[in-house]
Amino acid sequence: MSVSVNNFSIKIATVNGSGSQTSNQILLKSLFRTGIPVGAKNIFPSNIQGMPTWYYLRASEAGYTGLQLKADITVALNDQTLIDDHQNAQAGSVFIFDSKSKNTFAASRDDLFYISVPFYELAGQASEQVKYKKYLVNSVYVGVVSELLRLPSNLVEETLTEFFLKNENVLRQNRNAFSLGVKFVREKLSDIQLPIKIVPTQKNSNQMLIDGNTAAALGMLYGGATFASWYPITPSTSLMESFEKFCQKYRVSDDGKNNFSVIQAEDELSSICMTLGAGWNGARSFTATSGPGLSLMHEAAGYAYYAEIPCVIWNVQRAGPSTGMPTRSAQGDISAAYYSSHGDTHFPLLLPGHPEECFEFAQLALDIAEGLQTLVYVLSDLDIGMNIWRTNQFRFSDQRFNRGKVLTSENLEQMALQGQRYQRYFSAESDGVAARALPGTRHPDAAYLTRGSGHNIKGVYTEKENEYIEVVDRLEKKWQQSVLVLPEPVIQDQGFDVGIVCYGSAAEILLETIQLLAEKNIHCDYLRIRSLPFHSKVKEYIQRKKMVYVLDLNQSSQVFDLLKVHYPEYWQRFNSVKHYSGIPMQAIELANRIAESENKNKGADNE
Amino acid sequence: MSNSSLTRADYTGGKSTLCTGCGHDQITQNIISAFFELGIDPYDVIKTSGIGCSSKLPGYFMSKSQGINSMHGRMAPIATGAHVANTNLIYIGISGDGDSASIGLGGFAHLIRRNVKMIYIVANNGVYGLTKGQFSPTADKKSILKSGRRNFYEGIDICSFALEMGCDFVARTGSSNTKLTVNILKQAIQHAGTAIIDIVSPCITFNNHEGSTKSYDYLKEQSLPLVEVIHSLPAYDAKDKRLAVRLLAEAKEKEKILTGLIYRNENTEPFHQYTNLTATPLRELNEQQLRPSITDLQKLIQSFT
Numbered sequence: 005m006s007v008s009v010n011n012f013s014i015k016i017a018t019v020n021g022s023g024s025q026t027s028n029q030i031l032l033k034s035l036f037r038t039g040i041p042v043g044a045k046n047i048f049p050s051n052i053q054g055m056p057t058w059y060y061l062r063a064s065e066a067g068y069t070g071l072q073l074k075a076d077i078t079v080a081l082n083d084q085t086l087i088d089d090h091q092n093a094q095a096g097s098v099f100i101f102d103s104k105s106k107n108t109f110a111a112s113r114d115d116l117f118y119i120s121v122p123f124y125e126l127a128g129q130a131s132e133q134v135k136y137k138k139y140l141v142n143s144v145y146v147g148v149v150s151e152l153l154r155l156p157s158n159l160v161e162e163t164l165t166e167f168f169l170k171n172e173n174v175l176r177q178n179r180n181a182f183s184l185g186v187k188f189v190r191e192k193l194s195d196i197q198l199p200i201k202i203v204p205t206q207k208n209s210n211q212m213l214i215d216g217n218t219a220a221a222l223g224m225l226y227g228g229a230t231f232a233s234w235y236p237i238t239p240s241t242s243l244m245e246s247f248e249k250f251c252q253k254y255r256v257s258d259d260g261k262n263n264f265s266v267i268q269a270e271d272e273l274s275s276i277c278m279t280l281g282a283g284w285n286g287a288r289s290f291t292a293t294s295g296p297g298l299s300l301m302h303e304a305a306g307y308a309y310y311a312e313i314p315c316v317i318w319n320v321q322r323a324g325p326s327t328g329m330p331t332r333s334a335q336g337d338i339s340a341a342y343y344s345s346h347g348d349t350h351f352p353l354l355l356p357g358h359p360e361e362c363f364e365f366a367q368l369a370l371d372i373a374e375g376l377q378t379l380v381y382v383l384s385d386l387d388i389g390m391n392i393w394r395t396n397q398f399r400f401s402d403q404r405f406n407r408g409k410v411l412t413s414e415n416l417e418q419m420a421l422q423g424q425r426y427q428r429y430f431s432a433e434s435d436g437v438a439a440r441a442l443p444g445t446r447h448p449d450a451a452y453l454t455r456g457s458g459h460n461i462k463g464v465y466t467e468k469e470n471e472y473i474e475v476v477d478r479l480e481k482k483w484q485q486s487v488l489v490l491p492e493p494v495i496q497d498q499g500f501d502v503g504i505v506c507y508g509s510a511a512e513i514l515l516e517t518i519q520l521l522a523e524k525n526i527h528c529d530y531l532r533i534r535s536l537p538f539h540s541k542v543k544e545y546i547q548r549k550k551m552v553y554v555l556d557l558n559q560s561s562q563v564f565d566l567l568k569v570h571y572p573e574y575w576q577r578f579n580s581v582k583h584y585s586g587i588p589m590q591a592i593e594l595a596n597r598i599a600e601s602e603n604k605n606k607g608a609d610n611e
Numbered sequence: 612m613s614n615s616s617l618t619r620a621d622y623t624g625g626k627s628t629l630c631t632g633c634g635h636d637q638i639t640q641n642i643i644s645a646f647f648e649l650g651i652d653p654y655d656v657i658k659t660s661g662i663g664c665s666s667k668l669p670g671y672f673m674s675k676s677q678g679i680n681s682m683h684g685r686m687a688p689i690a691t692g693a694h695v696a697n698t699n700l701i702y703i704g705i706s707g708d709g710d711s712a713s714i715g716l717g718g719f720a721h722l723i724r725r726n727v728k729m730i731y732i733v734a735n736n737g738v739y740g741l742t743k744g745q746f747s748p749t750a751d752k753k754s755i756l757k758s759g760r761r762n763f764y765e766g767i768d769i770c771s772f773a774l775e776m777g778c779d780f781v782a783r784t785g786s787s788n789t790k791l792t793v794n795i796l797k798q799a800i801q802h803a804g805t806a807i808i809d810i811v812s813p814c815i816t817f818n819n820h821e822g823s824t825k826s827y828d829y830l831k832e833q834s835l836p837l838v839e840v841i842h843s844l845p846a847y848d849a850k851d852k853r854l855a856v857r858l859l860a861e862a863k864e865k866e867k868i869l870t871g872l873i874y875r876n877e878n879t880e881p882f883h884q885y886t887n888l889t890a891t892p893l894r895e896l897n898e899q900q901l902r903p904s905i906t907d908l909q910k911l912i913q914s915f916t
Contacts, residue, residue: 036916212915222911228901230893231695233688254903261889263896265695270721274688277681277718281692284679285657286894289692307682397912400905405898442894443677443693444700446654453658453670455680465670 008076010040010065012200014149015075017082017089018142021053024081026167027142028059032392034150034160035063036213039205043069043512044392045588050238050330056085067207068516069394071588076200077152079145081123083108090116098198100148119193121148126188130181140181147185152193153202157186212397216388219359220318221246222398223366224290225254228405229316231289233267233278238330239386240292240320244268247292272297276304276317283308283315284454286442288370288405290316295328298337298344306345307456308379309479312429312438314408316369317341321385323586332586333386335508335557341381342536342566348476350483352490353536354382357511359395361534362388365491371406372489376437376482385557387509387588409439413447420449428452429475430461436482483537490535493542502528502602503545506555507563509588516591517598524595526602528553533563538570551605552577553598559584622647624672634786634812634827635664635734639671641789642703642732645796646673657693657702661686661715664741664814665707665734684715687722687731691882694727697892698883701800702729708749709739712767716748723776726804728881730796733769733807734786736814737825744817751866755822769809770873771859774852779879780806781855782872785830786813795872804879811868824866835862837871849875 014031018024028044035042040063049055062072077098080089086101086109093099095115103122111118127140143164150160164182168175189196220243224232234244244266251264265282269275275291282289293301298319308315319341323332341353352372354365365382373380411419416426426449431438438461441450452463460471494511496518497503506514514530521528531545546552546567552574554564564580581597583589622643627636646656658678660666666686669678681689686706694702711719711733722731737750744757751766773781780802782795792810799806811830813819819826824833840858841847847854855874862869882888889896 208916212912214915226902226908228896228898230896230901231692233692254907255901257889257900260887262887263889263891263893263900265886265888265893267691267695267725269688270717273685274691274718274721277685277688278692278695280681281679281689281694282696282893283692284689285693285696286892287692287696288893289696303682304685311679397916398908400908402905405901407894441677443657443679444654444697444892445677448675451653451675451677453678453680456682457680 006199008200009203010063010201010205012076013060013062013072013074014077014079015089016059016061016079016145017085018057018059019082019084020049020051020055020057022142023139024057024059024142027146028061029392030146030160030164030167031149032061033213034155034163035061035202036208036394037159037163038155038202039208040065040202041067041069041207041211041394043394045071045387046391047587048331056082063202065205065207066519068591070513070516071590072592073590077149077198079149080105081141081145096199119152119196121188126184127181130184131177136177140177143178143181144185147182148189151186151189152196152198153200155202208394210397211394213392213394214359215242215390215392216356216359216362216384217243217320217390218246219362219395219398220366220384220389221250223363224370225250226363226401227288227367227370229288229290229370230264231279231282231287232291233269233275234292235269235272235275235297237294237297239322239390240294240318242390243292243318243320272300273304276301279315280304280308280313283373284313284443288374290318290370292318292320294320294322294330295337296326298340302345305351305379306347306349309345309349309351310456311454312377312440312479313379314373314377316373316380316382318366318382318384320389321383323584329586331386333509333557333588334584334586335383335385335562336559336584337383338558338562339560339565341383344381348480350480351378352376352380352483352486354380354491355507355534355536356382356384356388357508357532357534358388359393360398363398367401368491372486374408375406375489376435376486377408377440378482383508385509393512409437411439411441411445411450413445413450416441416445416447416449425449427461428463429459429478431478435485435488436478438478487535487537487539490539492539493534493545494532495541495545496529497545497548498527498529500527500529501550502526502553503549503551504528504530504553504555504598505533505542505563505567506530507533508557510555510557513589513591513594517594520591520595521598524599526599528598536566543571546571546574546577549577551579553579553581553601555594556580556582557584557589558582617647617650617652619643619647621653621675622673624674625670627671629664629667630816632815633664634736634814635668636671637786637789638705638732638734638792638810638812639668641786641792641796643672644789644793645800648793649797649800651701651800655701657700659686659690659693659702659704661706661710663707663710663739665705666710668705668734684710684713685718686710687715687718690729691722691725691727694729695883695888696894698728698888698890699892703732704729705732705734708733708735708737708747708769712748712769720772720776723773723778723805723807725882726777726779726879728804728883730799730806730808733809734812735769735809735825736812736818737823738814738818740814740817744814751824754824757817757820768859768863769807771856773807774856774859774874778807778874779804779876781874782807783809783811783868784870785811785834785868787827787830788834788870791870798872798875802875802879804881830868833867835865835867835869837869837873840869849873
């Protein structure tokens, strides 16, 4: 048996609502603290208690932390899925199961290495209270697995302690359970040598482990968001709950007053409208939602566009039409956001690829919204939002917030003295942005009635063709110009003929895919889009390639379609690769799909 | 806030484009009177509305006040967000019966539940005027449209509904009753939380015929001033919620329009108070106040390693 160093993946099958998440995270963080790059994907049900959950934990010396379904170790703690988990185990892998499960399945595969552990019995020994047993099984498993991996037990115990600090009783019992797991391995399984090995290293010194929703909440905190309204919806809920929690800690002034307001609304119609109301009145405001909520927000989005109100919608995408699969990931809302609302509307979109960008784009989105006086969409997804990623440690920005063009009463007075009259919706400037006087500005020229109905440059109701066109043409220009302040694509161009174009959470599998392809003697580079409308560098990149694989994590090839619409002259170069099962795409899958296509092309060339 | 040097002309707005004889134009005049008589500086006032005939009103008064004519049914959440962003201004909203009781009922209910400090007028004529006279949900059961169509649905009573949602200022008046309307508006302006004023305001074009229960004639004949009902209740000072509920129910049974300040709780606690919100307008908070320090960030990062 060859031994793999710092490269392995573990699949842990548990029942949701059993507390297994905490244990999974303890194991993940302990591994992270050995300095090895790690990643984790939680495949969980839309349910509170009793349904199957799988946790895929991956360690990779090279930093390839994307999903890898082929596990070197399976920890089968869920009787409901035991038969399947057993059947799906990879040949040559280790299969760890509860001793009692022998009654329900036959450990009969000769290509697996079985380890039987009395998890439930040990959990029973860890506490005299029966009700804790199902929870404590998880800490037993952490003890067993970490000891099998020869992780330093003090490091794991320290991590475990951090997780249970709040409750001494719970901490004590989990420590017991953990120690019993460790002890069991030392006493009963000491001769077992796993085919994987951990050698501590220093790869995580500037890294952190965080999910994208928490990162976004921190970004909104550091970006100066003062108002947020939301309606609970998976997978965006944790973003707002984190934001509120951070505000309670960091945004209460010395006199005990809150320098923020977070309102849980009655529905998404109201959450976006409250956000707009606050944005209209000068607060840096945002809402967070997911697909069904996004659908409800479209009317208000058009209002924000036409009345030019700054605000941010952070949409954490989930899979499927309608209710779909709330706990599965996708990038299915790109078109819905890009073409959001009725009539002629256009919005800037930000597409973060990992938690670090969630932190940065949250701050940026607020600046762009106020800078351009428009609604900005940020499209994350469940994979980034709810899974814990290894990401660069966040950088502090001491830049001033961009509050946009705001006219004070002094500015208005100055203008009046020069014989100019403030016109809310007029701009002669190249960015197309018209200055606004905020509500409450004490000057006779300041007031106007904001409206979503047809209006002229003064904001006065109109149905005159030329007056209407003058305003909407400026809005279109403003949107076109937004590329100048939106994040450029990330490009790695080594001059190969073949390129991958992708966006969002696909960032995690890019480098590994390119490596896997190189091993097959297929060489390609990549461009990762980070915003829409398309930056000119996207076109330039396409021009340099003979073949462009456009990866969409949706069924309808949404960005592939957008590229064809915007760059029809290159339509023959575009090749759509899509993945829409709800779980993140694996690098191996993407590499195989591209290799298959490339080999076919080569075959065709040879004919 | 009070500015005695202002004249009535400082409270006027653009020319109305409503039908001649519309009750809503009377509401406009009543609003102008109330703010003028209290000497409130128009710069301190924010006007909000939804969509519909009612929602055009912010264009017709106090043109020096900023305003937002929002979306159909969305005045309540828009006003909520606006108010939270700057609690130092006075917010007055003019919505309609379709806007608040139909498409916007959810937002309307929850604004009241939250007790957002604002004057919330429902210009109530029982029909959709801008789309030519369909029934709205406040139309009384069995009232008849101009076309002869009869309403079979229970009418939503704005005041009863507001009380049920926990409103601490509930009043009803008729648009033509200038004295009462101005009086109630002045009290509403000084109320600390959500003040709901249901103003029965006849639609001269689509709902002013026989068989309508929102016509000028019906309003004149069937109005039941609260003062008349309660003359036998000397202690009545609008603080008794149970009595308010009962009086509204009795008036409905008798097919009367109960008018007056029906309920008021002076100890109301508005949203911005119980959420401990800063009095500083949110837009005035700067980087220093909003952005935690680099040290805080480093500590946060530590907790994620």
